[in-house]
Every structure is written in structure tokens, then in C-alpha cells.
Amino acid sequence: MLPLLALLLALLLGLLRPACATHIVGGELDLQYQSGSVYRLTLNLYFDAINGSTGALDPDATAGIFEKGTNRRIQDVTLSAAGNSFVPYTNMACAIGTLSTRRLVYSALLALPATVYDSPNGYYVAVERCCRNGVINNIVNPGNAGQAYYLEFPAVVRNGQAFRNSTPRIFPPLSDYACVGELFYFDFGGQDADGDSLAYDMVTPLNGHANTNVPRPAQATAAPYSEVTWSTGLNRANQMPGTPTLGIDGRTGRLTVRPTRLGLYVFGVRCSEYRQGIKIGETRRDFQLLVVACQANQTPQMVVRGTGPRAYRPDRDTLHLLPGQDRCLRLSFTDPDPTSQLRVELLAVNFPQAMVPAPTLTQGMVRAPGMPDTLTSTVCFPECFNSRGRVFLLDVVVADNGCSLPRRDTVRVAFTAVGPPNQPPSVALVSPPTQFPISARVGDLVEVDVEGVDLDLDVVSLELNGRGFAPAAVGAQLVAVSAVPGRTVARLRWRVDCRAVARGLHEFEVVAAASPCLDRQASPAAVIPIRVQYANTPPxxxxxxxxxxxxxxxxxxxxxxxxxxxxxxxxxxxxxxxxxxxxxxxxxxxxxxxxxxxxxxxxxxxxxxxxxxxxxxxxxxxxxxxxxxxxxxxxxxxxxxxxxxxxxERPGAPEFLPVNIITPNNDDRNDYFALSTLPPDFCEQRFASVTIFSRWGNQVYQSPDRDFRWDGRGVAEGVYYYLVEYTDGRRFKGTVTVMP
Structure with missing residues (x-):
């Protein structure tokens, strides 16, 4: 009874424990700038699709962001599941049932405001999860080994200015496996959206703080993170048995290894990015490489021949492709393995790939029923192909379809190529004028025929230019007259107008051009000087x-x-x-x-x-x-x-001489006060009124008539004040004395 209870208790405890993903293959973090202060944070988690339990597939992941140096936690970010796909093979025909990897994607948008993410130390992101494949051969206790996904990024502001940066994206991994004793290679090189310089090195994978008891921590712990423990004899520089051991090209990111032992091996790669020589961030990728025993595969063999029967000898021969002769390379390739599928590729080494002609045969099968033992292909360079005195290098590569990676045979061909002989065209005036420069006036029509000749019978074009001016700007043009192979006639036609007056002398240049083999050749210019005569007598x-x-x-x-x-x-x-x-x-x-x-x-x-x-x-x-x-x-x-x-013209105004005394006694002498010398009326400048006041300011007389007469009757003798006003604002003031 007790053993049964113990079994039930053990099962219950097992059900209550969180799911432990014991088949993590690897992964990496990625941070990409979106707009403003918004970035997208992504976790790529690689999962063993053969041995992994679907119950260990998490619906989300929690990332912690920390300040470097102080390890201060800035924020936690929940990354939601955004993708689940298989990691492909280079050649699906090489797929094996024991190796299949899924890529799980977790992602979220987050804001990195400049007021928060401004530390010159920079920041790092971490996600922790357990556990790795329990059958990994190059680390201790792999079933209890966790993984810390790790990424570093700089502050989003530098020297008061926005500092944008996206993580370099490492080339997506493949599900390829390596064959024991065979050279394995793979491109881990990345691309950077900001154009930063990238450098690669091997690193020890991070173990972190997750384990079988806490496989999925609620949040990532701050650095430092523990590393996995290498098996005896292995280390960061020697992560798996091999001759050579696993290594990466620091500039290109190309991984190479020739494994010497079967097994499953985890490894770590770091990609650091530099801007103006200063490191600004890094991302790490953990992944696995399975080494299996493969069916024996031999390297295909290839022979390259030029014009003669002798095979081309790399590093000793240089082929010379001459005009009028055979300009072809003949390729022969075979493979000791039966039913081998071969593929031919031509790679330009030091000249544009677009110049390489296509071979007559690019792929085929050998040693199968009805198929030849040796395949042949021909590469013919066109007559116009010209290396211009340089030695061009061409890699001729034949590859088989062997697993896990194809075997190749490469022959580097050094050659020169000379194009067909050609003479440049010439240009001349058909009927040269008797006098230069040609004289013309405004309104004249000037016409001169020009002939371009090419002795090689190439198509000739005539081009019109001006010394210090554009012919079209003054209305001149070159009109086609006739054209046959090797000869073209055109006419300079110019109706002289006012646009030509300022310059006076116009020197037109006509050039004959031909483009044999798309190589433009031009003649010396024929000059047509035209002086515009202009004179004008003022009216x-x-x-x-x-x-x-x-x-x-x-x-x-x-x-x-x-x-x-x-x-x-x-x-x-x-x-x-x-x-x-x-x-x-x-x-x-x-x-x-x-x-x-x-x-x-x-x-x-x-x-x-x-x-x-x-x-x-x-x-x-x-x-x-x-x-x-x-x-x-x-x-x-x-x-x-x-x-x-x-x-x-204004009317004349008499001198203003007002009277200053009146004696209203009917003796016909100074009996009244009048102003006959006031300025005359003119348009809006008119007499308005006259007002007379006593010495105490009392009005005693007022009239709107400029011919007024005030006789002073009814007022006491004494001094009185008058005010004359005009409609334009003018005023005249004075005094008048009333005496008996």
C-alpha cells in the first residue's frame, strides 16, 4: 500500500512542477529600430522538433532590460508568441529523421525614451530558460543546463542627439549536420541596417540561473551569468573535437570544422558591432551541430581546356583570348560516385560577375544507366569581351549533391581577352564656308552640313555641343540628313534670334561617336564658329x-x-x-x-x-x-x-491786410469791419465762417459769408477778437477795435 501512495505522490508532484524544456537547441535576441522611440524586441528560440515535448512550448517569454555597469533593472518586457516554423536544410535531400529544428519567435514593441535610456554605459537584455538537450556531448550535465539569451545595445541619445541603432541580424541557421572526418562549413555572417562594422568570435554559451527546479524564471536575473561547463579537454577556443576544431572567420562569420568524433555539440558565436571604431553593441547565438557517420562521398573532378588539347594548369598557365580565334573554354567533369548529380558554377574573382557568359551545361548526372561517365560543357566569351590588358581570374566550380554538404572541385582560370581591332571615327564639314567665323544677323538662318565617318563601318552618331553655352539654349539643333553603316550626315540648323546677341561669337562643336562592343569612341571636335552681328540706333x-x-x-x-x-x-x-x-x-x-x-x-x-x-x-x-x-x-x-x-494752377492771393479799427458813426469812413484780402476759394479750400468774440469770450457776431460786413452796432466800444476758418483747416486770427 505504501509504495502505491508514494508513487501517486510522486506523480502529483511531477504534475505540479513547471514544464521543463529539456531540448533547447539555442537562440538569439534581436532589437530593431522602428520609428520615433519605438523598437521591436524579438527572441528566436531554436527547439528540438524530434525530442522536444510540445508541453514545453511557452506562450510567451519575459525579457529583462538592465543598465550595464550598475546592473540596475530598467523594465521587464513580455514577448508574445509570434511564429513557429521549421529550420530548413541546405539540401532537403540530405534530411535525416533524427534532426529537425523549430524556430519559435517571441516579439513585442517597446518604447526606449531618451529621458530613460541615456546612460553612456549602455544596456543589455536577457531572457532565461532551461533546459538544453540532455544528450549534448561537449558540456557537463546538459539536461540541467539552462540558457541565458543575451544582447547589448547603446543609449538612444549621444551628445544631445538621437542615436539610432538596430542589432545586426545573423544569417538564419540551417538544420545541416556534419559528417565525421569531412570538412563542414556554414555562413553565420550577418547584416546591419545601420551599416556598422561587424566582428565575430567564438564564445562559451551562457548557462544563467534557470535549472530543472526553476526552468522558467518569472523574470531574468541581472548579470553576471554563469557559463556552461565544458567537458574535459574542451574550452571556448576548442568547443568540439575536430581537426581543425570549430572556428569562425572574424570578418566574414564563416564557420568551419572537420569533426573527428560523433555526437551532438553546442557552441556559441558572438557578433559585435562597431561604429567609427567604437563598440556599441553585441548579440550572441547558441546553436548545436550534430556529427554523424555519412556515406562515403568522393570529390568530383574537373578538367579545363583552352584552344588546345592540353589541360589547363592552374597557377601556371594564362589563357589568351584573341580576336578572330576560338574564344571558348571546354569543361570536362566527372565523379567517382555512382548516380552523382553535378552542378557547374562560374564565379568571377576580379571582374564583374555580369560579364561571365553562361556555360552550355550547368548540371547533369554521371554513371547512371544511359548517362555518360564524363559530362562536358563549353563557355564561350563573345568577340567584344575585353579585359583591357588585365589578367582576369575565373573560378570554375563543380559540386556534387553529396550529404551533408556537397564536395567541390575548383579550377581558377587566369586569362586575358582582347577585343576586335577598331579605328575611331572622324568628323568633317561637308561644304566648309569660305570665311570663318561665319557672319550672321538676328533673323538669319544658318545651315552647315557635317559628316561623320567610321572606317570599320560602325554606326556613327553626331553630337552637338557649344563652348561655354548650350546649343538648345540659343535655338540651335543638329538635324539628321542621312545615315548608312560607317557614315552619317547631319545639318547644324540655327535660326538666329535675340538669345544670341549677348555672346556674339558662338563656337559650335560637332563630335562623331561610335560604340563598337559598347565601347564609346569619339573623334576630335569639328568647330563651327558663328559671329552674330548686332547694332541698334536709338529711336x-x-x-x-x-x-x-x-x-x-x-x-x-x-x-x-x-x-x-x-x-x-x-x-x-x-x-x-x-x-x-x-x-x-x-x-x-x-x-x-x-x-x-x-x-x-x-x-x-x-x-x-x-x-x-x-x-x-x-x-x-x-x-x-x-x-x-x-x-x-x-x-x-x-x-x-x-x-x-x-x-x-491756383488763383493768386492778395496780401492779407485786415483792418483793425472801425468807427460805426455813418460818416462813410471805417463804418464796418470786412476782410477783402482773404485767400480766395479753391476746390475744397473754401471760406467756412467768421466769428467775433468780446474780450470775455462772448460771441457777438458770426457769418458764413466771405463778403460779410460787421458794423459793430449794439456793442460797447473796445477791443474785439475775430476768428476766420477755412474748410481745409486754415485759420486767421486778429483783433478789431470799435470806437465811436
Missing amino acids: LLTSTFATAPAPPDTIVIKRRLGDTFSATLAGSDADRDNLALTATPAGFDLGAAGMSFSASGGVGSASGAFSWTPSCEAARLEPLVVTFSVTDNTCVPAPRQQVVRFEV
Whole structure:
């Protein structure tokens, strides 16, 4: 009975314990900038799809973000499940039933504000989970070994400016396995969205704080993180038995190893990123490599021949491809293994890959029923292929379909290639003018035929340029006349207009060009000089305006209100250019000022009539300055002008001599007070009123009539004060004494 109870208790305790993922293959963290202060944090967890329990697949993962140096926790981030896919093989035909890996993706968006993430020490992210594959051969107690996924990133602000950075993305891993005794290679090289420099090295995988008792901690613990314990004889620099052992190229990220022992081996790779020589972050990837016993596979063999029967000898021969001769390479490749599928690839080493021609055969099977033992392919370089004196290097690679990775045979071919002989084209004028430079006037049509010739019968094109100017900018163009192989005729056609006047001498250049084998060749330029002759006599302007200047060059015309003034104007031009007469007021409207102007113009002459009837509105708009112009319609006009100032003549004002004493005694001498010498009325400047006050300020008389008469009757003798007001605000004051 007791053994049964103990068994039930053990089962119950087992059910209450959290799921322990004892088949973690590896993984890495990734942090990518999105926009503003938002980033995306992603965890890629690689899971053994053969031996792993689906109950250990977590719905999410918790990442902790810490400040480097102080290990201060900044925040925890929950990463939600975002993907579950198989990790592919390089060649699915090499898949084996004991190796299948899933890529589990956990991801979340998070904000990294500059007010928080500004530490010059930088930050790190960690996720902890247990446990690794229990059958790993190169570490101690692998079934209880956890994994700490780790990533470092810089502050998001530097020197007061935003500092954006995304984690370098390591090349996705494959499910490939290695064969014992065979060279294994794999590209772990990454790409960086910011263009930072990347460096790679081998590191010991991090164990962290997770274990079989706490396989999934509620949150990651701050650094430092413990490392896995290597088996006897192994270490960071020698992570698995091999000759050579597992290593990585620090610049390219290429992993290589020739394993010497069967088994499953975990390894760690670090990718550090540098900006302007300063390290700003790193990411780590843990992964596994399975070493199995593979079926024996031999390396395919290849022979390269040039024009002769002898095989090409790498590092000793240089092939020379000459025009008019055989320009082909002949490839022969075979494989000792039966039913081997071979694939040929041509890789340019020191010249553009796009220049490499395609072989006649790129893949095929050997030693199968009905198939030959040796496959052949031909690579022919076109006649125009030209190495221009350089020695080009071409890797000719044949690879089989062996597992886990194909075996290759590479022959590096050194060769030179010479293109077909060719002479540059020439250019000449078909009918050269008898005099240079060619003389032309505005309005003339200049035409010159030009011929381009190529003795190799290449297609010739003629190109038009200008020395210091663009032909199209002055209206010149090159018009095709005829074209046959090796000869092209075109015509320089130029209708000279005003755009050519400023420069005067125009030197056109015509170049003949041909492009044999897409290699442009041009002749020396044929120069066509054309001098544009231009002269202009200014027009004359006459009028019936008065000629008295005030000030100099300005004619002054004065007229009274309603007194109409008329004048005529005439323009003439010795060059018989079209003339136009205009009247331009300075800041006022002609009609509003009582003015009118009409004009007509034509070839060599123009006429106009002006009329002005002064009004109060004209007086208000003063000063009235009008510029009369005659302008010739030519490339560089030379207008002539007359400036006239019109003034409305005001009525004369007598000297203001008011009386200052009256004696209202009917003796016909100083019997009344009147102001006959007041300024006269003019438009809005009119007499408004007169008011007389006593010495105590009492009004004794008031009248709106400028011809008023005050006889002083009814007032006491003494001194009185008068005030005269005008509508424009003017005032006249004084005193008048009343005596008996």
C-alpha cells in the first residue's frame, strides 16, 4: 500500500512542477529600430522538433532590460508568441529523421525614451530558460543546463542627439549536420541596417540561473551569468573535437570544422558591432551541430581546356583570348560516385560577375544507366569581351549533391581577352564656308552640313555641343540628313534670334561617336564658329510739350481748372524697328486726373495724342508726373523718354491786410469791419465762417459769408477778437477795435 501512495505522490508532484524544456537547441535576441522611440524586441528560440515535448512550448517569454555597469533593472518586457516554423536544410535531400529544428519567435514593441535610456554605459537584455538537450556531448550535465539569451545595445541619445541603432541580424541557421572526418562549413555572417562594422568570435554559451527546479524564471536575473561547463579537454577556443576544431572567420562569420568524433555539440558565436571604431553593441547565438557517420562521398573532378588539347594548369598557365580565334573554354567533369548529380558554377574573382557568359551545361548526372561517365560543357566569351590588358581570374566550380554538404572541385582560370581591332571615327564639314567665323544677323538662318565617318563601318552618331553655352539654349539643333553603316550626315540648323546677341561669337562643336562592343569612341571636335552681328540706333521722340525744364529733364505744364491742355508726340527709328509709344503715370490713374492718351505704332514710326483738363481731383492727386516713352522692338531696346510734371494752377492771393479799427458813426469812413484780402476759394479750400468774440469770450457776431460786413452796432466800444476758418483747416486770427 505504501509504495502505491508514494508513487501517486510522486506523480502529483511531477504534475505540479513547471514544464521543463529539456531540448533547447539555442537562440538569439534581436532589437530593431522602428520609428520615433519605438523598437521591436524579438527572441528566436531554436527547439528540438524530434525530442522536444510540445508541453514545453511557452506562450510567451519575459525579457529583462538592465543598465550595464550598475546592473540596475530598467523594465521587464513580455514577448508574445509570434511564429513557429521549421529550420530548413541546405539540401532537403540530405534530411535525416533524427534532426529537425523549430524556430519559435517571441516579439513585442517597446518604447526606449531618451529621458530613460541615456546612460553612456549602455544596456543589455536577457531572457532565461532551461533546459538544453540532455544528450549534448561537449558540456557537463546538459539536461540541467539552462540558457541565458543575451544582447547589448547603446543609449538612444549621444551628445544631445538621437542615436539610432538596430542589432545586426545573423544569417538564419540551417538544420545541416556534419559528417565525421569531412570538412563542414556554414555562413553565420550577418547584416546591419545601420551599416556598422561587424566582428565575430567564438564564445562559451551562457548557462544563467534557470535549472530543472526553476526552468522558467518569472523574470531574468541581472548579470553576471554563469557559463556552461565544458567537458574535459574542451574550452571556448576548442568547443568540439575536430581537426581543425570549430572556428569562425572574424570578418566574414564563416564557420568551419572537420569533426573527428560523433555526437551532438553546442557552441556559441558572438557578433559585435562597431561604429567609427567604437563598440556599441553585441548579440550572441547558441546553436548545436550534430556529427554523424555519412556515406562515403568522393570529390568530383574537373578538367579545363583552352584552344588546345592540353589541360589547363592552374597557377601556371594564362589563357589568351584573341580576336578572330576560338574564344571558348571546354569543361570536362566527372565523379567517382555512382548516380552523382553535378552542378557547374562560374564565379568571377576580379571582374564583374555580369560579364561571365553562361556555360552550355550547368548540371547533369554521371554513371547512371544511359548517362555518360564524363559530362562536358563549353563557355564561350563573345568577340567584344575585353579585359583591357588585365589578367582576369575565373573560378570554375563543380559540386556534387553529396550529404551533408556537397564536395567541390575548383579550377581558377587566369586569362586575358582582347577585343576586335577598331579605328575611331572622324568628323568633317561637308561644304566648309569660305570665311570663318561665319557672319550672321538676328533673323538669319544658318545651315552647315557635317559628316561623320567610321572606317570599320560602325554606326556613327553626331553630337552637338557649344563652348561655354548650350546649343538648345540659343535655338540651335543638329538635324539628321542621312545615315548608312560607317557614315552619317547631319545639318547644324540655327535660326538666329535675340538669345544670341549677348555672346556674339558662338563656337559650335560637332563630335562623331561610335560604340563598337559598347565601347564609346569619339573623334576630335569639328568647330563651327558663328559671329552674330548686332547694332541698334536709338529711336527719336519729339512732342509739342513746352521745353522749359524745372528741374532739368522735366517739363512742367501748368493749367487752371477747366482749361484743357493738348499735345502730340511722335517717334521715329532709323533702323525701322517697330515702335511703341506709352504714357506711364507715377502712382496715379490718368483718367482720374482728367488725362487721356492714345497712341499707334508701326515699322519705324509711332504717334500719340495727349489731353488734360485740370480738375479738383487732379489737384488732390498732385504731384502729377507722367513719363512718355518711345520703345523700339529689338533685341536690346534703347527707349527714349520725356518726363512731364503737370500742375493745377491756383488763383493768386492778395496780401492779407485786415483792418483793425472801425468807427460805426455813418460818416462813410471805417463804418464796418470786412476782410477783402482773404485767400480766395479753391476746390475744397473754401471760406467756412467768421466769428467775433468780446474780450470775455462772448460771441457777438458770426457769418458764413466771405463778403460779410460787421458794423459793430449794439456793442460797447473796445477791443474785439475775430476768428476766420477755412474748410481745409486754415485759420486767421486778429483783433478789431470799435470806437465811436
